[in-house]
Amino acid sequence: MDTREIAQVRRFNRVVTQAVGALDQSYLERGRPLGEARLLFEIGADGAEARALRARLGLDAGYLSRLLRSLEAQGLIEVVPGRPDARRRRASATTTGRAEIAAYDALSDRLAASLLAPLDPARRARLVAAMGEVERLLSAAAVEIAPEPPASAEAQWCLGSYFRELADRFEGGFDPAADRSAPAADLAPPNGLFILARLGGEPVGCGALKRIDDATGEIKRVWTAPPARGLGLARRILDRLEAEAGRMGFAVLRLDTNKALTEAHALYLKAGYREIGRFNDNPYAHRWFEKRLAG
Template sequence: MDATAIGQVRRFQRTVTQRIGALSDRFLARNRPLGQARLLWEIGAHGSEIRALRARLELDSGYVSRLLRSLEADGLVVVDDGGSDGRVRTARLTAAGVAEREELDRRSDEVAASILEPLSVTQRDRLVAAMSEVERLLLASMVSIDVLDPRHPSARHCVQAYVGELARRFDGGFDPARSISADDHELRLPAGMLLVAALHAEPVGCVALKLHPESAAAEIKRMWVDPSVRGLGLGRRLLAEAEGRAVANGARTLRLETNKALTEAIALYRAAGYREVEAFNDEPYAHHWFEKRHGPAGP
């Protein structure tokens, strides 16, 4: 990794934490540090499951428990017992907690305004645009990609969302039973795998691989990115991850087919070095077939 880039990231972190007041144990001039204030805000007006809070903020359970105990002691939060099994515990704001959250919102607006006020209109526009870009890139860096069993709930969610989107976008809909299969047993090694992307512990994308060691070729299937994270480069990253996994398992050629309605996917494949070829299967929903070679073909 480039040392200059790492140094710039660290300088940015120091500047931001100081400018927003994160270093003080009295964030926004309230009698609590940033961690407590952020947790109060995340709980929200309707409450939140504690495990969801941990996932969204990427905090360990012990630290979240300590923050919640502090907020409970101040009379701002109540935590239920999770019912009979005690596993699904929920934090809710008290009336005092709602009032405190509203006050934090007001003061946060004031801090944001104080950042913008000294700048010219042009500088404000530049800063806001830069912040938006930084936020998107930081979100992109927070996405994880892992191989999951096709029966995992996150994997099921992605595949169902994929099927639903194709059904909406294809002329005449989409019936996976008519399409070339990518069944559970085909998406487990050594036959294949399913890669799932997650952000804040929520599934936001997937891509499947069907490996064919006898032909040194692999098929890319079930490529999907949640609309909420499109524009973060996740499609390109999923594709590259699938290619790397395929090559690591002996594939030298990557193949995929797609429908004419998926114009953004077609553009992605071409930009990633895939070339359009003659049809290599009888997929009824395909209009375009693509191929990409990695290294020399096998004998």
């Protein structure tokens, strides 16, 4: 990696941490450091499970427990066993905690305004646009992609969301029972693979691979959740599936798609797939593609 790029990232980090007051022991002059303030914000008025907070913020379990105990000692939150699973602790803001969250919101707005105020409108617009781009790129870098059992709750959530979207977009709708091209048994080892993309511990996309024969695999169920679109996630999922296909010994990958999914057509063509004739009996497919894997 280019050492100049690394140096720029480090300079950026120093500027941002100083500008937002991350180094202050009393963040926004409310008597506690940024870590506790951020955790209180994430708990919010609706509360959150400790497990979800840990995944969302990428915190060590021990450190999260210390932060929760500190906020609880300050009377800002209550941590109680979850129901029905008591091991899944849930943190909820108290009345005092909700008032503190409101105070942080007002002060955070004031801090953001103070960063923008010295700039003229043109530079202000540039800064806001640059911040949006940095946010999107950092989010893209934070996505984790890993194998997942296709029957897991998170995998089923992704597939259910994907199928509902297909039902909305396909002419005549979509019935998962009528699409027998990718039963769950075909998407699990040794004949297949299901992968899940997570951002902040939450599922944001999926993809699958199934065996057609010893040399040929088929790509299935590539989907990205709407909030994660624009991050290049679909291409990353496709690249991961291709890498896994190579490890499984496939020389060729095939896939099908519906005529309504024009963005998918563009993705596959850009990734080096070529259009071929029909190779399956999927009732929802209108176009079929193939790619020979390098090596």
